[in-house]
Amino acid sequence: MIQRRKGLNILLLSFGLFAAESGEQPAPGNTDMTEATPAAEAAPPGAEAELPARLPLNELRVFAEAFNRISSAYVEELDDRTLLENAIRGMLGQLDPHSAYLDADSFEELQESTTGNYGGLGIEIGMEDGFVKVIAPMDDTPAAKAGIESGDLIVQLDGTPVKGMSLSEAIENMRGDPGSEVKITLVKNGESTPTDLTLTREIIKVASVRHRYLEDGYGYLRIAQFQAGTGDEVEKAIIQLKDEGDLDGLIIDLRNNPGGVLQAAVEVSDVFIEDGLIVYTSGRLSDSELRYSASTPDAIKGVPVIVLVNEGTASASEIVAGALQDHGRAIIMGTTTFGKGSVQTILPLNDEKAIKLTTARYYTPSGRSIQAEGIVPDIWVERSKVTPVASNPWRIKEKNLNKHLEGPSEQEDAAESETADKIGNRGPNQNMDLAVRDFQLNEALTLLKGLHILGGTTAPKG
Numbered sequence: 001m002i003q004r005r006k007g008l009n010i011l012l013l014s015f016g017l018f019a020a021e022s023g024e025q026p027a028p029g030n031t032d033m034t035e036a037t038p039a040a041e042a043a044p045p046g047a048e049a050e051l052p053a054r055l056p057l058n059e060l061r062v063f064a065e066a067f068n069r070i071s072s073a074y075v076e077e078l079d080d081r082t083l084l085e086n087a088i089r090g091m092l093g094q095l096d097p098h099s100a101y102l103d104a105d106s107f108e109e110l111q112e113s114t115t116g117n118y119g120g121l122g123i124e125i126g127m128e129d130g131f132v133k134v135i136a137p138m139d140d141t142p143a144a145k146a147g148i149e150s151g152d153l154i155v156q157l158d159g160t161p162v163k164g165m166s167l168s169e170a171i172e173n174m175r176g177d178p179g180s181e182v183k184i185t186l187v188k189n190g191e192s193t194p195t196d197l198t199l200t201r202e203i204i205k206v207a208s209v210r211h212r213y214l215e216d217g218y219g220y221l222r223i224a225q226f227q228a229g230t231g232d233e234v235e236k237a238i239i240q241l242k243d244e245g246d247l248d249g250l251i252i253d254l255r256n257n258p259g260g261v262l263q264a265a266v267e268v269s270d271v272f273i274e275d276g277l278i279v280y281t282s283g284r285l286s287d288s289e290l291r292y293s294a295s296t297p298d299a300i301k302g303v304p305v306i307v308l309v310n311e312g313t314a315s316a317s318e319i320v321a322g323a324l325q326d327h328g329r330a331i332i333m334g335t336t337t338f339g340k341g342s343v344q345t346i347l348p349l350n351d352e353k354a355i356k357l358t359t360a361r362y363y364t365p366s367g368r369s370i371q372a373e374g375i376v377p378d379i380w381v382e383r384s385k386v387t388p389v390a391s392n393p394w395r396i397k398e399k400n401l402n403k404h405l406e407g408p409s410e411q412e413d414a415a416e417s418e419t420a421d422k423i424g425n426r427g428p429n430q431n432m433d434l435a436v437r438d439f440q441l442n443e444a445l446t447l448l449k450g451l452h453i454l455g456g457t458t459a460p461k462g
Contacts, residue, residue, distance in 0.1 A: 001434055023137035031128055033381060051107070052120065058186045059389075063153075067083065067084075067087070067198050068225055070083060070384070071083060078308065083176065084317065085101065085103075088101050088355070089101045089166065090325055092355060092357070092458065095357075095358065096342070096358050097128075097343070098340075098342060098344050098356070098358050099128055099355070099356060099357050099358050100167070100168070100355070100356045101353075101355055101356075102346070102354045102355065102356055103352065103353055104352045104353070105420070106168060106233040107131035107354060113381035119175065119176075119177075119178060119201065119202070119203050119204060120141075120174065120175060120201060120202075120204050120431070121134065121141065121142045121143045121174055121182070121199050121201060121204075121207070122137060122138040122140075122141020122142055122143045122144060122202070122204045123136075123137050123141070123148060123174075124136045124137070124138065124258035124312075124314075125154070125170070125171075126167070126169050127166075127170075128153070128381075130163045130164065131153045131154065131155055131162055131163065132152070132153065132154040132155075132162050132165075132167075132170045132344070133152075133153055133154075134148055134149065134150055134151065134152040134153070134154065134186075134257045135150060135258050135312060135314055135335045135338065135430070136150050136152075136256035136257065136312035136313075136314070137149065137205050137256065138204065138224060138225065138256075138258075139202055139206065139207070139222070139224045139256075140207075141201055141202065142199045142200055142201065142208075142377060142402070143199065146197050146199055148184075148186065148190070148197070149189060149312075150189070150256060150310065150311050150312035151189030151190075151311060152186045152187065152188050152189050153186060153187045153189075154170075154184055154186045155171065155185050155186065155187060155194060156183075156184070156187070157173045157174060157182065157184060158173065158181070158182060158183050158184035158192075158375075159183065159185075160173070165287065167364075175201070176201045177201065178201055178202050178203050179200060179201065179285075180200070180201050181198055181199065181200050182198070182199055182201060183196060183197070183198050184196070184197045184198075184199060185197075193218040198313065202328050206225055206412060207224060208223065208225060208226070208229065208230045208233055209221065209222070209223055209224075209228045209230060209233035209234055209237055210222040210224075210237075211237040211240065211241055213241070213244065213245060214441075214445055215445070216245060216246075217246055217247065217248035217249065217452070218244065218249045218250075218251070218324060218445055218449070219236055219241040219247050219249070219250045220246060220249070220251050220253065220441075221238075221241075221251065222252075222253040223252065223253070223254055223257055223317070224257060225257055225258060225259065225260045225267065226257070226260030226261045226262075226264040226265050226268070226316040226317065227260055227261060227264060228261055228263075229264075230260070230261070230267070230268060231263070231264050231266075231267025231268055231270075231271070232267075232431065233270055234267075234268050234271055235299065238271065238299045238300060241460075242300075244320065246302065246305075247300060247303055248448075248452045249303060249304045249305075249306070249448035249449070249452055250300060250303060250304070250305050250306075250309075250447065250448075251305075251306050251308060251441065251444045252305060252306070252307045252308070252320075252330070253308045253441070254307060254308060254313045254317040254320065254321060255279065255308050255309060255310045255311050255312060255313060255316070255334065255440075256310065256313070257313055257316075258312065258314050258315065258317075258318035259314050259315025259316035259317055259318075259340065260315075260316045260399075260417075262319070262343075264316065265279070265316035265317070265319040265320050266278050266292045266319070267280065267321065268320050269294070269320050269323040269324065270294045270295060270296050271296070271298075271299045272298055272300065272305060272329050272330070273294040273298065273323060273324070273327050273329055274294060274297060274298045275293070275294050275295075276293060276294055276327060276365060277291065277292070277293050277294075277365040277366065278292045278293060278294055278319070278323045279291075279292050279319045279322070279323060279362055279363065279364065279365070280292065280362065280363050280365075281343050281360040281361065281362045281363070282360055282361060282362075282363065283343070283359045283360030284359070285359055285360075288343065288345070288359050288360035289360075290360075298329075304331075304448055304451040304452065305324065305329060305330035305331070306330060306331045306332075306333055306444040306447060306448055307320070307321050307324055307325075307330045307331070307332050307333065308333055308334050308440055308441065308444055309321050309332060309333070309334040309335070309336075309337050309375060309377060310334045310335045310337070310440075311335055311336065311337065311338060311374075312338065313334075313337040313338060314337065314338035314339075314340045315340040317337075318337050318338065318339075318340065318341070318374070318375050319362065319364075321337065321375045322365075322368065322370060322375050323364060323365055325364070325378065326364050326365040326368070328366065328367040331378050331379060331447065332375060332376075332377040332379070332439055333338065333377050333378065333379045333381050333440065333443065333444050333447070334377050334380075334381055335373040335377065335380065335381070335382060335383070336375065336376050336377065337370070337374040337375040338369060338374060339370055339373050339374035340370075340371070341361055341362055341363075341369050341371030341372070341373075342358045342360070342361055342362070342371055342388045343358065343359055343361065343362055343369040344356050344357065344359065344362040345357055345360075379443075379447070381438060381439070381440050381443050382440075383439065384439040384440075385439065386439050386442070391411070406437070
């Protein structure tokens, strides 16, 4: 049953039904920003709706005639209620990828997305040209482990083409009991030949926030998605990083973050922004005009921040990246983000059914709409692999010359050289293995070190 809290509308800011084929979360293009946000009070379920001043009577007659023809002449008998619900689905489906009809089960799945605990494969999806498009795999889930990536197209599920399926039907087909298998046929981004994968469904428990030190002084904060408690988790992670060492720089990783709860995105931004606007929304309804501003001090007092983004960074995560970029509080690094800049509101129709309707666009503090544009990084860094090149063992140095003047610590230098040889001729750079695994992350770490050496800051100027 769809419950309505007085004076509240459920605001969704992300892709639609965290499409996780297993009932994941509202997914981009379907709804990943789910959140209860104060709005103008609406009529209770069942109340008589206000009708428009003029109804398109001719068009309604055409609709009634089409309904009658289909109901009476279709090859198989159709239930009138089902036919009307399909008409509503079709009406919403022609608006944009994020508006949808919700029955009781769909609404319950939507609520699950804010908890980060649900069954499935762990993949955020949307629809594109009739196919299921991967927005982002979720960390440590069957989809991520199988190598599914943002931009991949799912063309078949258990041998059944997805062309013609609705997003909710695709999600339902990807769901199942933990331990059961589903065969997915997908076309990898940039390739033309389909690939078959067999994935085992699991209970998805996505950790919203993880943190650690990459090196002394340089912290790493990974936000996988924005759940109801993500803001508090980020605050606690910052406290722990500061307790564990001297924080000289921080990397916030929002890559492949499909979004989530709007209020969580605001709270995370507030941790690093001293004051000022974070995000605002604008639409035709009066209760869609909302503004969110920072209300707490910068938790790390101007320590340099770099935010990593990519094409799987969407919705709520784009709000954070855009706010930090506009305030000059962080350097955005990576590739252009997904570009989900619309707001969805849950509008109840009765006690058990509702529609999820796009009602507003959101804007960054400077007034930018990222809808279909995305956040453009300050520093463009493609995803790459780095292959270290071994140093030339025959290269001559001063210390190799006969009768060279000895340095003050030549014995220490020899010991360091021997250690470097043992770890693969990498010299003093102990993070080359990091560069091989994650080039973008290593570039961010290198930039942080440079900012620290120069005494730089990403705090606002003025």
